[in-house]
Amino acid sequence: MNKAYYILAVFLLLLGIGLVILPDREHYDEASPRELLSDLRNPSRFISTDKVAEMIIDQDPTLLLVDVRDMYDFLDYSLPGAHSIPLEEILMYNWVDSLSYDRSKIVLFSNSDILADQAWILLKRENHNNIHIMKGGLNCWFETIIQPSPPAETSADEEIDLYQFRKGASIYFLGGTAAVEQETGSQTVVVKRKNKTKVVEGGC
Amino acid sequence: MEFKHPNRSFVAFVVIFILVIVIGLLTINKPDLKYQRTTDETLVHLILNEDEMYPEDLVGIIEMEEPGYAIIDLRSPYEFIKGHIRGAVNIPTNSLLDKENLKEFKRYASDSIAVILYGQTQLEANGPWMILKQMGFDNFKVLLGGYHYFSTGPLDFYDMPEVPEYLVEEPACDYYGIMEELGNVTNEETEAADQPQVVMPVRKKKESVVEGGC
Numbered sequence: 001m002n003k004a005y006y007i008l009a010v011f012l013l014l015l016g017i018g019l020v021i022l023p024d025r026e027h028y029d030e031a032s033p034r035e036l037l038s039d040l041r042n043p044s045r046f047i048s049t050d051k052v053a054e055m056i057i058d059q060d061p062t063l064l065l066v067d068v069r070d071m072y073d074f075l076d077y078s079l080p081g082a083h084s085i086p087l088e089e090i091l092m093y094n095w096v097d098s099l100s101y102d103r104s105k106i107v108l109f110s111n112s113d114i115l116a117d118q119a120w121i122l123l124k125r126e127n128h129n130n131i132h133i134m135k136g137g138l139n140c141w142f143e144t145i146i147q148p149s150p151p152a153e154t155s156a157d158e159e160i161d162l163y164q165f166r167k168g169a170s171i172y173f174l175g176g177t178a179a180v181e182q183e184t185g186s187q188t189v190v191v192k193r194k195n196k197t198k199v200v201e202g203g204c
Numbered sequence: 205m206e207f208k209h210p211n212r213s214f215v216a217f218v219v220i221f222i223l224v225i226v227i228g229l230l231t232i233n234k235p236d237l238k239y240q241r242t243t244d245e246t247l248v249h250l251i252l253n254e255d256e257m258y259p260e261d262l263v264g265i266i267e268m269e270e271p272g273y274a275i276i277d278l279r280s281p282y283e284f285i286k287g288h289i290r291g292a293v294n295i296p297t298n299s300l301l302d303k304e305n306l307k308e309f310k311r312y313a314s315d316s317i318a319v320i321l322y323g324q325t326q327l328e329a330n331g332p333w334m335i336l337k338q339m340g341f342d343n344f345k346v347l348l349g350g351y352h353y354f355s356t357g358p359l360d361f362y363d364m365p366e367v368p369e370y371l372v373e374e375p376a377c378d379y380y381g382i383m384e385e386l387g388n389v390t391n392e393e394t395e396a397a398d399q400p401q402v403v404m405p406v407r408k409k410k411e412s413v414v415e416g417g418c
Contacts, residue, residue: 004215015222019229033237033335034301040331041298077379088251091243112372113327118250121334122243139376146382174387189403 031125039124046135047107049144050162053169055105056080064099064106068119079109079141080173090119096128109134109141145169237301240340249337257320257345259370263359266290274312278323278332279351289322289354297323300332309336313343322347322354326372 031039039045055063056079065082067074074084085095087110100106108116108131116133123131134141143149148166151159241249249255265273266289275292277284284294295305312319319341323329326348333346349357349370357369367374 002211004212008215008218011219011222015226018226030239033239033339036335037297037301037332040335073375077383088247091247110373111375114330114373117327117330118334121331122247125239125243125338138379139372142377142379142382146386170386174383191403191405192407194407 029127031127036121036125040121045120045132046113047105047132048135049141050165050169052079052107052109052134052141053145053166053173057169057172060105062103062105064104066106066108067110068108068115069110073111077138079138082109087115087119090122091126096123096131100130104130106131107134108132110137112137112139146173237306237339239338241338243338246334246338250334255333255337255342255345257347259347259349259354259357260359260364262289262320262347262354272317274317274319276319276321277351278321278329283324287351287355289351292322297328297332300335309341313341317343319344320347321345323350324352325350326370 052063052065056065063081065079067078067082067084068087068090069084070086070088071084074082074086078084083095083099096106106128108119110116113133113136116137120131120133136143145166148163148170151163262275264270275289277288277292277294278297278300279288279294280296281294284292288294299305309319321329321333321336321344323332326346328350329346333344336344347354349368349372353370358364
């Protein structure tokens with residue numbers, strides 16, 4: 001046997017052991033600061049209140065609403081179907097994997113968008129995708145969806161359409177579904193006919 | 205050494221091949237910037253709310269020209285030229301992690317100079333601030349309300365309402381109250397609409413006696 005083969009065998013063995021140890025040396029499963037900074041500038045991390053309202057009304061199964069405010073605020077008022085995961089607990093319980101699946105669109109919200117943004121950055125660093133922030137938070141939600149202000153008469157058609165959508169969404173979220181039934185509901189009209197008398201009446 | 209022998213050249217080739225793989229493994233995926241803090245440690249710092257700069261405090265710092273502070277404007281150069289906080293340095297967000305800037309940040313840290321970051325809104329500075337925080341720059345603070353509030357809002361401590369506008373995470377209105385109020389109004393309306401409307405035309409009763417006539 002050639003001596004070189006022994007050397008090669010030993011070398012390969014060492015390399016094999018080295019490969020076993022290597023993955024434990026450092027964790028590369030985090031997004032680097034540079035990646036995080038470029039993700040910050042991607043506008044698709046935000047989702048508008050109109051889009052969220054539309055998804056709730058359509059009962060979109062991919063939507064996963066997450067309220068990052070504390071529990072008292074959540075109990076006072078929150079969006080329909082939202083989960084309460086306060087910012088303090090955002091990294092616990094591995095909730096992203098247990099609540100969502102591949103196609104899920106996770107939407108974080110708070111009263112404004114600062115808390116949601118902080119939660120977003122921490123989750124993004126742990127390489128969770130499909131996470132969005134509701135732009136403007138609940139303050140914007142009340143301003144645009146619950147109490148929309150009518151556009152000026154001269155505004156563009158899109159704006160008027162948007163207002164009509166918001167007005168309809170407002171009725172939906174306030175629980176006024178019966179407002180639509182009003183038109184279709186059957187009205188019973190009872191007409192009382194006059195009893196005819198036997199005596200010959202009037203006339204020339 | 206003779207490489208004419210087929211086995212020997214084969215061995216040499218394998219050794220070179222393995223060396224290339226080893227070098228590749230060692231150099232691949234190595235991020236040039238590293239986090240000093242884990243996400244959990246960052247979260248603890250966030251909840252303590254220590255590194256927030258109130259606009260009225262910043263006014264005091266600028267007017268008294270207190271030493272030990274640096275101000276960084278994260279907006280675009282164009283916006284910076286149009287107007288900025290006195291003494292601010294312009295570092296747009298996308299060049300935040302450039303080498304020269306990081307060198308400057310390290311100098312600030314070693315001189316224990318507090319750095320105040322601001323964007324047009326607080327949201328604009330929030331991300332960059334959190335990235336630097338996770339990289340271990342503890343001396344960075346974020347300006348509440350951003351430049352928008354600083355250039356328009358009341359900055360005198362005594363003029364301020366109880367809940368200043370820059371505390372954006374405060375609810376702007378009583379959510380539960382509004383939902384109750386508006387919800388009730390529509391319910392009443394719909395209740396009234398739910399009842400079947402009975403229209404009873406009241407006709408004039410004709411008397412059996414012959415009436416009128418020509």
